[in-house]
Amino acid sequence: MSAPQFNTWQSVQDEVLRRIHAREWPPGSAIPHEADLAVEFGCARTTVNRALRAVAEAGLLDRRRKAGTRVALHPVRKATLSITIIRAEIEGLGMAYAYRRILAETVKAPAPVQRRLGIRNDPMLHVRALHLADATPYVLEERWVRIASVPTIMEADLTQQSANEWLVANAPFTHGDIAFSASAASEAEATFLACAPGAALFVIARTTWNGAAPITSVRLTYAPGYRMVTEL
Amino acid sequence: MSAPQFNTWQSVQDEVLRRIHAREWPPGSAIPHEADLAVEFGCARTTVNRALRAVAEAGLLDRRRKAGTRVALHPVRKATLSITIIRAEIEGLGMAYAYRRILAETVKAPAPVQRRLGIRNDPMLHVRALHLADATPYVLEERWVRIASVPTIMEADLTQQSANEWLVANAPFTHGDIAFSASAASEAEATFLACAPGAALFVIARTTWNGAAPITSVRLTYAPGYRMVTEL
DNA sequence: ATCGGCAATATGTCTGCACATATTAACCCT
DNA sequence: AGGGTTAATATGTGCAGACATATTGCCGAT
Numbered sequence: 001m002s003a004p005q006f007n008t009w010q011s012v013q014d015e016v017l018r019r020i021h022a023r024e025w026p027p028g029s030a031i032p033h034e035a036d037l038a039v040e041f042g043c044a045r046t047t048v049n050r051a052l053r054a055v056a057e058a059g060l061l062d063r064r065r066k067a068g069t070r071v072a073l074h075p076v077r078k079a080t081l082s083i084t085i086i087r088a089e090i091e092g093l094g095m096a097y098a099y100r101r102i103l104a105e106t107v108k109a110p111a112p113v114q115r116r117l118g119i120r121n122d123p124m125l126h127v128r129a130l131h132l133a134d135a136t137p138y139v140l141e142e143r144w145v146r147i148a149s150v151p152t153i154m155e156a157d158l159t160q161q162s163a164n165e166w167l168v169a170n171a172p173f174t175h176g177d178i179a180f181s182a183s184a185a186s187e188a189e190a191t192f193l194a195c196a197p198g199a200a201l202f203v204i205a206r207t208t209w210n211g212a213a214p215i216t217s218v219r220l221t222y223a224p225g226y227r228m229v230t231e232l
Numbered sequence: 233m234s235a236p237q238f239n240t241w242q243s244v245q246d247e248v249l250r251r252i253h254a255r256e257w258p259p260g261s262a263i264p265h266e267a268d269l270a271v272e273f274g275c276a277r278t279t280v281n282r283a284l285r286a287v288a289e290a291g292l293l294d295r296r297r298k299a300g301t302r303v304a305l306h307p308v309r310k311a312t313l314s315i316t317i318i319r320a321e322i323e324g325l326g327m328a329y330a331y332r333r334i335l336a337e338t339v340k341a342p343a344p345v346q347r348r349l350g351i352r353n354d355p356m357l358h359v360r361a362l363h364l365a366d367a368t369p370y371v372l373e374e375r376w377v378r379i380a381s382v383p384t385i386m387e388a389d390l391t392q393q394s395a396n397e398w399l400v401a402n403a404p405f406t407h408g409d410i411a412f413s414a415s416a417a418s419e420a421e422a423t424f425l426a427c428a429p430g431a432a433l434f435v436i437a438r439t440t441w442n443g444a445a446p447i448t449s450v451r452l453t454y455a456p457g458y459r460m461v462t463e464l
Numbered sequence: 465a466t467c468g469g470c471a472a473t474a475t476g477t478c479t480g481c482a483c484a485t486a487t488t489a490a491c492c493c494t
Numbered sequence: 495a496g497g498g499t500t501a502a503t504a505t506g507t508g509c510a511g512a513c514a515t516a517t518t519g520c521c522g523a524t
Contacts, residue, residue, distance in 0.1 A: 182458075
């Protein structure tokens with residue numbers, strides 16, 4: 001026989017990736033149509049479509065109707081971070097998880113939190129808690145929950161289960177935003193995380209909504225040395 | 233008619249998401265089989281499969297052959313970060329991009345870099361450069377390139393084009409890892425980024441390979457105040 | 465009671481076909 | 495020429511049917 005056969009969309013994808021990496025299809029160039037590739041690979045167009053769609057989602061191909069498919073000039077690689085509950089994160093590292101609630105109060109949120117959530121003077125649950133790995137401080141959780149959006153949280157025992165975990169299990173959200181940054185440890189943060197004031201800390205700020213209703217805004221301040229790692 | 237019709241996989245996906253968020257399908261519970269859903273929705277099983285697959289990729293469903301599909305107990309939401317070239321990032325913010333190469337030398341990499349790349353004493357190109365947005369320091373790029381893996385980089389004019397951009401366009405990679413962390417500004421970093429020594433800086437460390445060949449390892453140190461934001 | 469193998473089953477995927485849709489390129493009219 | 499309408503075209507998606515594959519759970523043998 002002449003041409004090798006590609007009968008699964010994965011094998012087609014592998015071949016497409018090979019051609020891109022080998023510069024057989026250089027950046028910016030148009031690649032053959034799905035129909036032509038289907039003939040060449042000896043499979044259905046559906047299969048080629050599935051493969052090309054996957055590669056396009058990875059950012060290596062640009063596809064437009066009628067215009068065709070071309071190799072991305074500046075491949076925008078996407079790193080996907082899994083946002084898990086903190087207990088799972090720590091246990092996944094093989095360390096012992098512990099949790100200490102520092103504070104829980106029902107108050108009006110400060111202005112910045114109100115602005116983030118787009119609300120005005122709604123009563124909110126404010127929880128401050130420390131997550132520990134092998135008995136050493138791991139991350140400080142500073143959370144604001146809009147009570148009207150999740151009334152049942154007032155019945156949760158947040159001395160035992162973290163607000164983080166309770167919300168993941170009980171307060172579904174449709175969308176949200178997440179921001180990563182670096183911040184110098186305040187006096188309070190330094191105390192809780194057992195580090196020097198001013199130390200460089202990794203911070204994750206997350207805000208979530210359920211439809212139009214704001215749910216919660218949380219600031220996770222990690223102990224010094226924390227690295228968030230993922231594959232490309 | 234009795235039941236509404238869902239004739240596109242997107243509409244099926246929307247309905248599935250609605251049922252999950254509305255707790256009609258509570259966390260941990262098994263949902264009907266694809267075939268049953270296809271009948272209920274009045275569409276082909278292929279369409280239901282496409283929709284469920286998409287929701288599963290988003291982390292809200294767990295699917296296993298024979299075991300069926302169930303709503304994730306601890307939905308692992310995935311945040312996807314687009315890794316663009318820095319020029320595009322700055323121009324995308326509507327700011328003027330500028331680039332200043334600080335240093336370029338051919339040397340043996342220090343031990344930590346060698347370890348990250350899994351090499352030993354290979355000659356490497358070391359480039360230090362500053363990216364500016366509206367004439368103020370934005371990010372400091374400290375890069376190590378294994379020359380044997382990308383020999384043509386020695387002919388590139390890295391005083392005009394950043395190594396970042398040259399590599400994206402000329403040195404495809406198959407995989408890599410990326411780590412985010414916070415770090416206190418060293419004396420040198422403080423000078424380049426025009427901030428105080430010890431300031432909390434956001435750091436991205438990235439290492440990429442092309443197959444088995446290590447390509448480059450880079451450390452991007454952002455000026456204070458930088459936030460990496462994405463949607464959930 | 466326990467272990468190993470087998471059959472049932474839900475998802476995974478391929479095929480061939482059709483039609484939908486977005487976008488470009490050609491064309492026509494002025 | 496210029497500008498707006500139209501036709502051509504590549505991708506996007508739906509459908510019905512078939513087979514592939516991974517697991518589970520049953521059942522029988524020890």
